[in-house]
Amino acid sequence: MFAVGGLLGPMLGGVGTVTGVTTTIVDDAVRQLTGTATVLVILDEDADVDAAAQAVDARVDLVSRYDRIHVLLAKGPADALRGLADVPGVIRLEHDAPIETFTDSSHVATRGQQLLDGEVTIGGQVVDGTGVGVAVVDTGVDGWHPDLEARTGENVKVVPSLGVLGGTAIPFPESDTLSLGGHGTHVAGIVAGDGTASSGRFHGAATGATIHGVSGGTLISMHSGLEGLYWVLENHETVTPTIRVVNNSWGGSAGDYNPDGAIPRVVRALIDEGVVVVFAAGNSGGDGSTQSTSIQCVDPTPGMICVAAYDDQGTGTRDGETASFSSRGDATRPETWPDLAAPGVDIIAACRLTLPVCATGATASPDPLYYSSLSGTSMAAPHIAGIAAQVLQVAPELTPAEVEQILVATATSYGDSGFEQGAGLVDAVAAVRTAAGEPARSSGHPGRSGQAPGRGRG
Structure with missing residues (x-):
């Protein structure tokens, strides 16, 4: 299943009602x-x-x-x-209280704001993902949204043709129109939205990167994701700029990794061709007694990054905790753990009120016409996709495995439960500096930066 509902998790700001309630x-x-x-x-x-x-x-x-x-x-x-x-x-x-849990605080938590503001540069260059293509395989992308119009490259809906995988790709400037519309637009906004509709306030992780929207087929099912990934495999070098990262804020239920599965096969092919693959861990919670991370997320292939959701408490703190809904691995099986974590609670990003998923988070948004507040590992993964684009901007020669190794090695631990967050919270500044061959310079948080990947991929 294209388990958007599960991966979106508790969509804070949505309104729950009970029919028949008489007392207000x-x-x-x-x-x-x-x-x-x-x-x-x-x-x-x-x-x-x-x-x-x-x-x-x-x-x-x-x-x-x-x-x-x-x-x-x-x-x-x-x-x-x-x-x-x-x-x-x-x-x-x-x-109608003021909202404090914004995407601008999430980028403070990842230290990515320092890169976008030019507080930290590499060779005098602002690191915002410029020149890097990021594919968003999802429900589609609203390429007409003010925050995404200048950031969208290819935007296609892949329609199966005569049963051939990766069938016909039809260009759509606004491809996010299905029953779950809005999810892909929100995810794209977290990757690279430039914040135009909010005077720059609600922007993405890599505001210079280019989004290539891929709406996988017409059905919300696993083959839809496969169609999208296969399109990326077939076209990553033909689009401009080339696709170096693909974000997948979707997945199935927990399960053991099967290297012969269709998704693992296309993931390996993408990584072999230099594309970093990012998956959301899932929103099934857990206590470490069993695996709840999705079967796609636990692919051990170096270069495939599994992302848990971190709660920055709306302040940008790096001393927060893993979100309660974020899927955990089995504490006794490190191969089921997420690799690292990124903010995924109350994330405000590009959306339109007319799109169904956007409407669920409209009441928690300061501008529901253009933004929505959503929570889930679906929102955590695109932070990592954007930061991976920043890493590749300064070191385009890196392989997907090397990008993952850098992100994991420079992450900051915020707790002792590796089965919840793997190596810990991503540190964009340390990752970019390491990729550029500069000293990472500790953020000051007493963590385990430099330790091995959370799932022991080596």
Whole structure:
């Protein structure tokens, strides 16, 4: 399965409703409001949005309505806002509180912001992934999004043709239009979105890299991923710039690695041709007693990087923890562990409210027209894909195995449970400096930088 729901994990900002609820929940923060304020008015999923909107607008100012997720945004005197609890269909009033868990904090956590800001350069050059192509095999990419328009190269939907794998690739400027639309756009934004719609604030890891969007077929299934990867294999050298990294924020359930599987075969072929392969670890949690990392993620081939989700607590801290939803390996089997971790909690990145997955995180976004807040290892993996592009910008001669070795060796440990995060949190600055042959210069965090890969790949 193209297990987006599992890999997306708890999509914070999405609204859960229970049909038949009659008592409206009013958040404590709403109870304490004074003066003029704004609140999110959450409706039952079966409510008449038009009728509720009219009732709200009759009492206070109706600022916005998000019909697809049954949410209204209202502004007015605090007492009047609290009174909306008795509007038919309203099940919750939430404070429209400032959001602090942004992608800008995630890049502080990875130290990638120092590279993008030019605080750390290599030979006087800003390291932003310029000249490196990153393929995003996913639901598709909205190449018309302001953050991605200048960053999108090829954007195709691969449609099976007469049963031939890697059939017809049809160019689409906006290929993210299927039932799970939005996931691929959000992932692409984390890789290389330039933040145009937010004056640069909500940008990706490698703002100079080029995204090649690959929507694998018309069905959400494992063969869709295979179609996409095969297209990358066939075309990575024909596009401009050439594809050096491919991100896969999808996967199946846990299982033992089978080298004869179709996905492992195309992964090995890609790595043999110089393409770094990144997979999300999955969102099944775990306690180390058994393996919950996806079967694709535990491929031991050097150059295939498995990514866990780290929680930077919305502050960019490097002393956070692995997200509870992030899939763990079996503590007794290092080959099932993720390789390293990257931020994956409350990540705001490019999305459009009209795309279904984007709508689920719209209420937690400061600008739901252009951004969404989502959580999952799906959001962690593209951080690594972008940082791999930065590494390859300064050292294009590196093999995929060498890129993985550098990223893992320079990661910073933030805990003792390797089965949760492998080598630890990625350090973009240390990785780029090492790739360029400069001293890594410790971030100051007492960790295990320089240790062997988390899954002992050698």
